[in-house]
Amino acid sequence: MLGLLSAFVQELRQVGVPVSMVESIDAMEAVRHIELGDRVALKETLRATLVKNARHEPAFETAFEVFFASRRPDLADPEGPDDRGEPGSPADRARRGSGGAMDLDQLIDALYEAMRNQDFSALRSAARQAVDDLAGIEPGRPVGGTYYLYRTLRQLDVDDLTSRLIDAMLAEEGEVDDLTRRLVEEEAALRIERMREEIKEEIRRRLVEDRGHEAVARTLRQPLVEEIDLMHATRTDLRNLEQVIEPLTRKLAARLAQRRRQAGRGRLDFRKTMRASLATGGVPIEPKFRHVRPHRPELFLLCDVSGSMATFARFTLQFTYAMGTQFSKLRAFVFVDAVDEVTDHLKPGIDFKDALLRITTEADVVWLDGHSDYGHALEQFTSKYGRELTPRSTVIIAGDARNNYRDARERHLAEIADSCQALYWLNPEPKAYWDSGDSVMSRYAKYCDEVFEVRNLRQLETFVERVATQPRRTRRQRRYSSTERETLPMFTP
Numbered sequence: 421m422l423g424l425l426s427a428f429v430q431e432l433r434q435v436g437v438p439v440s441m442v443e444s445i446d447a448m449e450a451v452r453h454i455e456l457g458d459r460v461a462l463k464e465t466l467r468a469t470l471v472k473n474a475r476h477e478p479a480f481e482t483a484f485e486v487f488f489a490s491r492r493p494d495l496a497d498p499e500g501p502d503d504r505g506e507p508g509s510p511a512d513r514a515r516r517g518s519g520g521a522m523d524l525d526q527l528i529d530a531l532y533e534a535m536r537n538q539d540f541s542a543l544r545s546a547a548r549q550a551v552d553d554l555a556g557i558e559p560g561r562p563v564g565g566t567y568y569l570y571r572t573l574r575q576l577d578v579d580d581l582t583s584r585l586i587d588a589m590l591a592e593e594g595e596v597d598d599l600t601r602r603l604v605e606e607e608a609a610l611r612i613e614r615m616r617e618e619i620k621e622e623i624r625r626r627l628v629e630d631r632g633h634e635a636v637a638r639t640l641r642q643p644l645v646e647e648i649d650l651m652h653a654t655r656t657d658l659r660n661l662e663q664v665i666e667p668l669t670r671k672l673a674a675r676l677a678q679r680r681r682q683a684g685r686g687r688l689d690f691r692k693t694m695r696a697s698l699a700t701g702g703v704p705i706e707p708k709f710r711h712v713r714p715h716r717p718e719l720f721l722l723c724d725v726s727g728s729m730a731t732f733a734r735f736t737l738q739f740t741y742a743m744g745t746q747f748s749k750l751r752a753f754v755f756v757d758a759v760d761e762v763t764d765h766l767k768p769g770i771d772f773k774d775a776l777l778r779i780t781t782e783a784d785v786v787w788l789d790g791h792s793d794y795g796h797a798l799e800q801f802t803s804k805y806g807r808e809l810t811p812r813s814t815v816i817i818a819g820d821a822r823n824n825y826r827d828a829r830e831r832h833l834a835e836i837a838d839s840c841q842a843l844y845w846l847n848p849e850p851k852a853y854w855d856s857g858d859s860v861m862s863r864y865a866k867y868c869d870e871v872f873e874v875r876n877l878r879q880l881e882t883f884v885e886r887v888a889t890q891p892r893r894t895r896r897q898r899r900y901s902s903t904e905r906e907t908l909p910m911f912t913p
Contacts, residue, residue: 428466428483428484431486436476437471466480524553543614550572551619555569590604645664650848650875651728651848661735665738665739687710693706717747717888718810718814724755726790736818740816746888757790762779793824820859821847
């Protein structure tokens with residue numbers, strides 16, 4: 421059991437769930453005080469000791485179902501009566517009546533009867549028979565459980581099974597109005613989902629027996645919500661990201677506000693300390709410190725909203741604007757091959773989805789053909805807004821630097837770098853892809869203070885936290901000038 425728990429904790433860490441050594445020890449100690457045969461108690465005990473964030477619940481659920489899959493019950497007495505005194509489940513009776521085999525119609529009827537009567541033990545038995553007859557599991561074959569699940573459900577004709585179940589339940593109700601029909605349809609959907617889960621659990625149990633816990637866990641491993649690749653997110657992923665981004669930004673804003681309050685005490689003020697020591701006979705009992713005003717940067721955010729970058733730009737804008745109170749001024753610009761300011765579309769209190777729709781339909785971001793042209797966009801930004809940059813300004817450019825083989829015009833980025841306090845570039849592509857094909861990342865990188873690979877919300881959170889708490893540069897800390905940068909080697913992130 422100790423080895424199984426250790427492997428389970430290691431799997432959680434592999435997925436990204438933070439589990440410390442102390443929490444692992446707490447979990448193992450807690451398990452000593454429960455009945456190990458009680459699967460529900462074991463699950464809740466491990467959840468209480470190992471999971472600290474609701475976003476990590478799905479990862480925990482998947483890992484638990486793999487490492488603590490329910491064992492197949494011992495059918496030592498298949499002729500024995502079931503809970504209602506009948507000789508076995510419907511699936512068992514049908515199988516015995518046909519000489520040990522069951523055709524597809526008999527199997528579907530067994531599933532239907534079990535769901536109609538809400539006989540879950542019979543449903544579990546029929547689900548095992550469905551996996552036996554229809555899944556076609558081949559030992560040693562590296563196929564995921566989803567394939568076997570699809571293969572089984574396709575042959576069961578779930579839509580027809582659902583219709584039969586709804587018709588039978590409506591017949592039991594007598595007179596039916598719209599509300600009753602809706603309630604019956606929802607109940608039927610829940611019973612079908614229970615059947616699906618029973619089949620899925622049986623498939624998973626057999627895969628674990630064949631390949632082992634670790635191998636199956638690797639095939640089922642899914643990234644946490646905050647680690648989903650923004651450029652390749654599915655619709656389901658986007659819905660999950662929408663749910664998590666608001667609480668994530670509130671937590672980060674609170675952390676930054678607390679950090680600023682704690683940073684209010686600056687360097688030791690020697691003169692004030694010595695003056696105050698006169699009241700204590702010259703002994704500096706109470707040191708005095710210089711009062712520091714925490715610096716809130718002035719932020720200019722430029723986002724590439726071309727087709728390949730639309731999702732990344734959407735969450736960059738949403739995340740940054742949710743953190744707007746952490747900046748003294750925040751202005752947003754979007755571009756494809758032309759630049760347009762969208763600050764007014766993202767005022768506080770505006771629904772972000774409505775704002776996004778307005779940006780899509782109203783922003784003037786197409787100059788020539790609607791394909792990314794970073795060079796022309798930077799030139800236009802410099803000519804229209806360059807004079808508004810100050811030594812307090814921080815400029816963030818979010819894009820993949822894929823310029824469609826057009827002139828990069830990096831001299832305009834150099835002008836931006838010389839006018840502002842800091843210039844950062846966020847690239848959602850893996851570093852291995854930079855400078856491949858039409859990417860001109862290295863030509864722009866040498867004018868930036870730093871270039872970051874930002875592919876998910878976790879990396880975006882880390883970057884925003886860093887920008888919001890950056891110390892204000894003095895003249896001695898200013899970056900290289902644009903002329904000096906021309907002689908520097910390629911920037912290495």
